[in-house]
Amino acid sequence: MSITYKALPGPKGIPFIGNLHQFKLSGLHHFLEQCAIDYGNVFKVKLGPANFTIVAHPEMIQQILKSRPYQFRRMAKMDKILKQEGVHGLFNAEGDDWKVHRRIVNRGLNIKHQKQYFSSILKSVERLHKKMNTAAEDQFAYPVQDDLMRFTVDVTTSLAFGFEMNTLEQKGGVIQEHMEKIFPMIFKRINDPLPWHKIYRTKDDKAYDKAFDEIEKYVEGYIKAGRQRLKDNPELKAQPNDILEALIAASDEEEVITDREIKGNLLTLLLAGEDTTAHSLAWALILICQHPSVLQKLQEEADRVLCIEGFLSSYDRHELLTYTEAVIHEALRLKSVAPLLLLEPLEDIEMEGYSFEKGAKMIVLTRAGALQDDNFTESKRFNPDRWLVGQNSKCPVHHISAVMPFGAGPRMCPGKHLALLEMKLVLSMMAKNFSLELVTPAGDIQENLAFTMMPAKFDIRLSRRTL
């Protein structure tokens, strides 16, 4: 007999609100990860009127994620909230519809295209380098997160939409001020026990509406420009330069992608590519600053690989940055910006002795396994060396399938290779040119979950290295 929802263990709640009083929304992942330690790898919680089944077992999570799109889907409520804002794109598409979106978006984000877009990313790295030089000259406490966001917006808009936004060289009031308001509100609405915003709109709801309107205007502008490019150069239909052109070409020829879906996918890419990469970079910097020996090794590698240049200038050399890559994997393991995913079974499912009912609300804890000694030697320690070849004797336990910062299975993040390249370029540039110091005490930098898991605001101090 398999274990049903009713028989699952879990923290005791109180009438009406269940377990909601036991955590702050920004700490939901901490609460659930702690419950996994207390109640085991499959347990239940009650968030207001909603019953949730939580799975923290890495092998079960892999199985669940791999059985998409036909046995599990993303949680239906998330789709509803995204669609209310006009987001009909890859992230919230399901079934056969998802397959069509995925094929088209993959065309643009495929690793084979990395070389092609390297020079465009490099332009943004140069601009970031210039800004960081100014911060180093002034020696002020530098709120680096803002520039990391600008960097990732610039990269995404140029690669996905063929538009050079250059927010890094603009002051104030740019697109990411609007974007900052989006994820926290989507996350709040997904977790609200009742759709309060339909009854009463708070100041935050109004700011969110305005932010979405502004971003939609940007996106509509890109689509108009993209259509014009394809009209002027019809040969681009066969050889699109960016994802927008691929989407427009598909909508013209295969008639499978509607205008609404083109817009939805552009919004998706902008949202999915910005916060995730910028926060992952921010976490990597925080960890590096706390470990001077890691910074030193990064600097030695950057000196060797980048030679006399201030940043990596040729794509083919990025593979030589093996230590930088190890630092990135280790930062993503400890500080996964997506520590949980919200799902629903599309049919009644029996798995590993548990039965999950069709339509049940489920959360899979994709970080929990990465923080267990069963899966990684000294799992809580920041030790990039564990990712280097030949470290088996020092770090014998290394279960790579327990790390899922990019998800797993057919819906695994299609931007993974782009994100890793962006992170490598930024970290090697910083290591080559600057010494880094954390100004904000590390203990004050909390993990805040607001759809993505970001660090609380922090400052670093940069000083130019004397080489």
Ligand code: HEM
């Ligand atoms: C370090 C940076 C990033 C992290 C940690 C990250 C993480 C994730 C995760 C966990 C998922 C869900 C995967 C699943 O359900 O199994 C996802 C999906 C997705 N990501 Fe990323 N991501 C990053 C960067 C990017 C970038 C740069 C882009 C594009 C510009 C992007 C586009 C997407 C899209 C479109 C999806 C939906 C895929 C689908 O449902 O088929 N991501 N990402």
